[in-house]
Amino acid sequence: MRLIQPLLLTLTASVAAAASVVVLTDGLTVWSSSLETDAMLSALVNGDHSATRSPHQSTDRASVRDTTSVYAISPDGYSIDPLLRVALLSQRPVRIVQPQGRTTCSTSEGAPVSPVTLRKLLRGTTEAWLHCGTAEGSVKVNGRTYQGIVHLINRGEGWIAVNEINMERYVASVVGAEMPSGWNEEALKAQAVAARSYGLVHLIRPASPDWNLGDTTRWQVYAGQASSTARSLKATEDTRGLVLSHQGGLVETLYAATQTIVEQAHGHLGASMSQHGAQKLAQQGLTYIQILERYYNGAILARIRRDG
Incomplete structure (x- = not known):
């Protein structure tokens, strides 16, 4: 089982709101007390992705004799919804970017960029950082719609589009892209x-100073608004x-389509879930808790939340 240590963390006094992960087991609430840097903690609450320091990680696999279970807890209560920056690697090269509605693109200094100028920039090699859309709006990149803001970045190696989106919206899209929406709701x-x-x-261990992870099978598939279905949103x-x-x-939480792929691709890394296996178990x-327990033996459910 691959771990990131520590989990999350009480904010220092320099940050107004404290964020923690609450671990719930058998009715007992355990608060993580390990401290991280101000920048890392601020990133988790405020979506500041400039922090690139990676916490220590362990690759120790949980013992199959570990009797700790994944426990059921109520989904009620407020959870923080941090911002992720997802590199739209599947959309390279970036050819057409169209903010929807009345929104536009702008430079990092806030100067508006007209559609004509944007098309010229995307065809060129000028190094730049542009912002398109708003947090509540959407942007089309090469014809595919993405909710939230899209950053267009060129550091001399061609343009890359990075979608800044809330975690829960991101998860709904990933669920719809990684599993057929007609599958069992517990899966x-x-x-x-x-x-x-x-x-x-x-989010804690970004792949790049400019983005957290990509949108391809190298990470987990993210297809924007197209894969957010009613059932993926409900899950x-x-x-x-x-x-x-x-x-x-x-x-x-590593996973793959089948148990064969799990063993071939992730066997040396620790626990991993078979998606088809999860569907069969469902x-x-x-329940989804029992499915997670089957594949991530020894893990427990925790909730991201904000204190105060």
């Missing part, structure tokens, strides 16, 4: 928890804020 819920845990790991809402923890660390009557 979809298990996928939602796994996707959220994986996304949070890469996300029913598990809102829930992630997997093990011994105070955040589990990097059809047999297992």
